[in-house]
Amino acid sequence: MFTLVDLVQPDNLAEAYQILSDKRNNTILGGCAFLKMGSKRIGTAIDLTNLNLSYIREQAGFIEIGAMTSLREIETHTQLREYFNGVLPKSVHNIIGVQFRNGVTVGASVYSKYGFSDLITALLALDTEVELYKGGRMLLVDFLNKPHEKDILVKVWVKKNNRKAAYLNLRKSASDYAVINVAVSKLDDQWTIVVGARPSKAAIAVRASAALSKGKLSVEEIEGAAQRAAEELSFGTNARGTSEYRKALCQVLVKRGIMEVLHANQSDN
Amino acid sequence: MKSVGQSIRKIDGMAIATGKPVYTQDLATPNALVVKILRSPHAFAKINSIDISRAEKMEGVECIITFKDVPAGRFTLAGQSYPEPSPYDRLILDEMVRYVGDEVAIVAAVDEKTAFQALKRIKVDYEVLEPVLDFEQAVGHSTVVHPEEDLSCNFDIGLQKEKNVASSFTEEVGDVEEEFKRCDVVVEGVYYPQAQSHAMMETYRAYTYLDHTGRLVVVSSTQIPFHIRRQLARALQIPASKIRVMKPRIGGGFGGKQTGSVEVFTAIVTLKTGKPAIITYDRKETFSCTTSRHAMRLKVKLGADREGLIRAIDMEVLSDTGAYGEHAATVLSCVGHYTLPLYNKTRAVRITGNAVYTNKMPAGAFRGYGATQGTFALESTVNSLAEQLGLDPTEVRLKNISKEGETFLTGQGVLLGSTSLDRCIRKGKELIGWQDKFPSREIGQNKVRAVGMAVTMQGSGIANIGTASIEIRLNDDGNVTLLTGATDMGTGCDTILSQMAAEILEIPMENIIVSAGDTDTSPFDPGSYASSTTYVAGTATIKAATELKKKILEQGAKFLGVSPEDAEMNGLAVRSVSGEQEIGLAKLAELTILGAGKLQLVGYATHGSEVSPPPYVAGFAEVEVDQETGKVELIDYVAVVDCGTVINPNLARMQAEGGIAQGIGMALYEEVRYDELGKMATNSFMQYKIPCRKDIGKVRIAFEESFEPTGPFGAKSIGEVVANTPSPAIVHAVYNAVGVKINHLPITSEKVFLGMQKS
Amino acid sequence: MQIKVTINDKLVTWDVEKDEFLADTLRSHGFLSVKKACETSCCGLCTVWVDDKSVLSCSILSLRVHGKKITTIEGVPKEAEEFARILTAEGAEQCGFCSPGFIMNVLAMKNELVNPSENEIIHYLTGNLCRCTGYMGQLRAVKTYLGVVEG
The missing domain is CATH 3.30.465.10 (Uridine Diphospho-n-acetylenolpyruvylglucosamine Reductase; domain 3)
Structure with a gap:
């Protein structure tokens, strides 16, 4: 059961920050969707509603x-x-x-x-x-x-720029957490490949992004970049999938993401 | 017919849909003590000592109960007619705790916060023991889950507690081994249907108080008021006459509320304190401290001749009943009971099985009740057989299914009274587009679409055991009251029974009052389970209504001065057949019941059936599988249902759609999982995913009515049979799409992916 | 602590605990249509409106709705009944336990979306779980209510 000692609604950020710093278990409130789940012991909850x-x-x-x-x-x-x-x-x-x-x-x-x-x-x-x-x-x-x-x-x-982007994910059921999620974007010739829910937090596949940015975007290069992304990032196992499966999915979704961005680019031009 | 066969709105529909306070928690007084349970953190342990002193002293704590404070007699929480075929293996609180979440202490306090704080101040010293977590290792494990001396059974159910066997079962007709030798084709498979959670929206809850005569009143969200009364009498060692159980509106049950998971805890608090008390399980407790579907391993062997006639079936079942044996024996026996009669060209069939104790949450009753698991295994094997024979799986079914007027090997000569399964299969093929779609087709972008199918049956009530009594009386104002112990849990049986009574009595439904689910006033009914209410209580309703109608006509004839044969119902009146004279029911009631009449007209009937006629479903799935990720998307599901006569088409369709959705959940998304220490890992809707509305695809239901001669207006059951086909049909469709056969449910994209990697 | 809220068009002052959630506050004041069915903010049964938006009342601290307008199904009886008639004509309320929260979100959708497609309807209502109906009957009822033509 979660507990909460006090709740304040400060009028400015300085005050909010001051209260936050006062005690270790003082906490900023977000949407509170996950509040009831744990047994979190909050001292002063800080509600930013008035800011x-x-x-x-x-x-x-x-x-x-x-x-x-x-x-x-x-x-x-x-x-x-x-x-x-x-x-x-x-x-x-x-x-x-x-x-x-x-x-x-x-x-x-x-x-x-x-x-x-x-x-x-x-x-x-x-x-x-x-x-x-x-x-x-x-x-x-x-x-x-x-x-x-x-x-x-x-x-x-x-x-705000002319970046083209795509977001893909695979979920075991529609409202579940993602087994893996991928975002791919392109600004001019520079590509960014991001993979999240690995299940650790999202990271940029730096080498794969760089390789893709240098190439000619042939099918082989795209597949190569997808493979490289799967190899350079680490993947873990949890109830939603094993690291091996995530790695395999990463490759598929990154490839699809690149294709989607290319397609978006073409339909724009 | 005016009422039967009509899509009549449920009589409680508007109240429950718009949030009127008609559920258990809504009815509790605000001052009721709040009951919370301290639970075992260990899968298997002995309590050395419990120190409640710090908790007891707290202001607002009214009562703390430990194993030292409860009666000594063991009992079962299974909601079954006495003598229950489940072992008496429970105490209200036991010195031994047998799964993570097993009850250790009961706390009652003035409010929830105080109760939670009190739980934290109870100190328990455990001797932690090695648990049995893998049900395939349970038989002969060095740990015995139930070593106690005082465990007992009402009759032999094959319990061997020292081997962790709660129940064992064998049925054999003919010589299976010999028959397999004669078969041209023999196929085998091993299947693992998983534990599934009921996940009804209203969690378990009960509210108790003492009435003006000191009797214990239990208001509970239960499917089984009369069984709860008997359970409580045994568990608390008080006379059943001192207990009244009432069922208000229920937020779903699915068999979960056929086990008395919570009533005993709040009842003992009220008995000890004399005060009203309420227990409301949260979602976590509902997931991890009640019951689930039995996980099973089923080995199936099928033999057939070259033409595809199935000649021999052998099934070997291992069922995980968890820490306690509620429904262990009956779910086990139903595996064969509700599958083997499907096909009657057989010359030999055999089913053997054990239900084993493990240190996990107990399994219990769940819609489908063994048929779900058995259907998955048998139908998957029949699909393999069809493939081996190079035959269309729908044709294999049509060749082998039992037809009207036929017998089947395990049926002891009983003739099948009604079936339209052949029509269901043909209709389903047409609706799904089988001719064009079977087995599969590539649709580009690494996607394949494919179809699959399965058939299933269930029963309608429990032959020679289930009974229902119905009383219908003419009230002094000319309306009638229908009294029933059947328990509408959202299914609509209050409405269905009214429809039947209205049809017989030839009066509008508005003039029928339903009084249901109160052990003080309702005639006996075991409760709504085993697909029994429409079939058994429905027939009792017809009998009771017929009797009342006869009495009304006799009485009316007397007033009209004609013979009873010359009287007939005319709306809310009795008139002479010639149409010249008429007396309104209100006037008739007034003259009969009040004053000089001194005669309350009552129709009363108790009905039990000697047979349990099977309803059928032919289920067809169309899936789209992503060949690169293994992701399975359900595109379309067609279920064609034979439930005999459809009493209320809308309510029947809703039962079917909901059952299919629950089956889809089992096939694709749901799984009760435990960690390596036996703690349930799937104890929330974030970790245990029931389908949301994007997960279902399109579900289409059609009815192929048959006429069941023993059923009310020709009706059979529908509540459970609808849950069984999705797992085998979707597994079949996935196999047809990518050649990967999933035998461990649920089908996940990762399993499909791994299967594709291997092939 | 005290909060002032407008509940179903009435201005009230309520005493609430600091760690109290809106669903509990509402139930304790007799708004028993508000049901709870999870502790993880994902079933939709407790749906009410705060300032006319569908929210999960089980995960909103009551103190945070001070000064706001709250609407439960008791506050929109006419609209609720209109839709409930259609829903129950389908038989799609079944056990009814999820219906009040579902209806609140259906009404919110009607106020927010103009001529939604079937997919938009399904998307908007995804956060309302139901274990009885399999959702098809609910969808038929919503389409009838909104006058969505097949196809």
């Missing part, structure tokens, strides 16, 4: 997504359905149901660095930065690789 962090707005070459924005807002946002071939809405599409996505927030999804996250995989294939109250602005990939440090994720920045 106006629920927004998706475009400015200065970026799309800014506030931490308290719900996954449902990502899913239904008109521009996001256009940008990057709608990769962000697609990535959250299968997460449980509308009610769940109305509650779960972008901030909590990204900050928690869940291995099963669908959103992180898609964001990582774009030019994404996160802005932390204390830690400042940094690339998503750096944030993911950084050791855990208590902070408040304020917003996510996604650079």
Whole structure:
């Protein structure tokens, strides 16, 4: 059973951060979907509701997504359905149901660095930065690789550009966590291949991405890149699949992702 | 017919759909004590000591019960007619704990928070023992799950506790070994249908209090009020006359609520404290501390001649009953009981089996009740046979299935009263497009589509055991009340029985009040299970209604001054056949029941059937398999059902669609899994995935009515038979798509992928 | 602690615990249509509206709805009955336990989506589990309700 001693709704980030730092078990609240599951003992729960962090707005070459924005807002946002071939809405599409996505927030999804996250995989294939109250602005990939440090994720920045992207996943049943998820993107000639739910957190297949960016995109090269991605990343075993199966799936889905992006590119031109 | 055969809305439909407070928890008083259970963290252990002193002292804690405080007599929680064919192997709380989640202590407190805190303050010292987790290793394991001396059975069910065998079973007709020698083709297979969770939406719950005479009143979400009363009397060692069990609306059961999983815990609290108490299992407890479908291993051997006539069937079953033996013997025997009669060109059949104890959550009753597992194994083998013979699997079925008026080897000469299975198969072939689609076709982008099929049967009630009593009385205002112990759990039997009564009495359904599921007022009924309510309670309803109608006509004739033969029902009145005179039911009731009449008109009947006529389903699946990932997508599922006469087409269709969906869940998604220490790993809807609406594809139901001569209006059952075909039919379709035969359920993309890698 | 909320168009002040969830608060105040069936925010039975959006009341801390507008099925009796008549005419309520949450999400969908396709309907309602019906009857009822033409 989870316990909670106090709940506060601060009016500014400084105050929120102060309370967060006061005690080890003080915690920022997201959508609270997973709260009841564990036996978490929260001291002061910090609700960011009053900080106006629920927004998706475009400015200065970026799309800014506030931490308290719900996954449902990502899913239904008109521009996001256009940008990057709608990769962000697609990535959250299968997460449980509308009610769940109305509650779960972008901030909590990204900050928690869940291995099963669908959103992180898609964001990582774009030019994404996160802005932390204390830690400042940094690339998503750096944030993911950084050791855990208590902070408040304020917003996510996604650079607006002509990146084409695709999101693929395999689930044992439609509303389950993904066995594996893959996002592939291309900006000019530069490719990014991301694989998540390995089941550890999403990572960029750096060498496969680089190889693909240098080549001529022949079928052999695409298959080679997919194979390379499966080889350079590590995969684990859990109830949803073995590492061997994930590795095999990685190869198939990366290949399909590349093809989908190429296809999107062609239909655009 | 005016009522029977009509898609009438359920009489409770609007109330339950719009959230009216009619379920167990809604009915509890707010001051009821909250009951929580301390559970074993070990798969097998002996309790050395329990220290409850710190918990007991807490403000708001009303009562803590441990094994030292409970009666000594063992009992079973299986909801079965007395004498139950399940071993008496339980105590309310035992010194031994036999699975992770087994009950250690019962805590009652003023609120949930206090109860949870009290649980944490109970200190238990365990002697941890080596558990038996693998059911294939149970027989002869050095650990004996039930070593106790006082374990007993009402009669011999083949229990050998020192070998961990809860029950064993053998049935053989003819000489199987000899017959196999004569067969042109013999195929064999080993199948592993998994444990499945019922996952009804309303978790287990019961609310208890003492009434004005000090009797224990139990309001429970149960399928079996009368069995609960008997269980509680035995477990608590109080007279059954001191107990009343009531069933309000139920949020689904599927056989789960045919086992008394919770009532005893709240009942003992109310007896000890004198106070109202409620127990509400959370989802985790519902998954991990109640019952599941029996996991099994089935070895099947089939022999046939060159023409495809099946001549010999041999099945060897090993069933995992878990820590306690609820339904162990009967589920085991039903494996053969509900499969072997499908095919009657056989000359010899044999089924042998053991149900074994292990240190896991007990298995119990679950829609399909052994037939589901048996159908998966037998039908998968028949599909293999068809392939070996180079015959269309639908043709093999048509050649071999039992027909109306025929007998079958294990049937002791009973003639099959009704079947339209041949029509079901033909209709299903047409609906799925079998001619064009069998076995498979490539559709590009590494995808293959294929079809598969299976047939199944079940029973309708339990022959010579299941009985139902129905009372229908004319009330003083001219309406009638139908009293039944049958338990509508969403299935609609309150409505179905009303339809039948209305049909016989020739009155509108609105004039029938249903009073159901209360052991103080209902006539005896074992409860709704074994596909019995429409067939058994339905027939009792017809008999009772016929009797009441006769009495009404006699009484009406008296008032009209005509002979009873010259009186007939006319809406809510009795009139003379000539049509000249008429008396309204209200007036008739007033003159008969009140004042000088002194006669309450009652129709009453008890019915039990000597046969259990089988309903049938022919199931057809179309799947799309991704050859690169192994991902299986169910495109279309067609089930053609013979349930005899369809009493209420909408409710029958809903039973069928829901049963197929549950079967699809078993085939593709669901599996109760344990970790290496015996702890259940699938104790939430995030880890145990029942199908959501994207997982089902398209399910299409058609009915091919037959007329069952022993059934009410020609009806048979439908509730369970619909759960059985998806596993074998989908396995067959996947095999036809990519040549991978999945014998361990569920079919997962990874298993299909690995199978493709090997071939 | 106290919260002020508008529940089914009535402004009320309720005392709630800090770790109390909205579904429990609602049930304790007599809104017994609100059912709970999981602890993992994934069954949809507890669906109510907060500021007209479908949410899972079992996983919202009651303190966080202070100042908001909450609607349960008791608050939309006319609309609920209209759809429930269609649902029960199909027999697709079956045990009924998941129906109130399901109906709340169907009504939310009707308010949000314009002429949804069958796939959009299925997608919108995916978060509402049902173990009885196999979903087909629910889909027929929703299509009838929304006037969705086959094909």
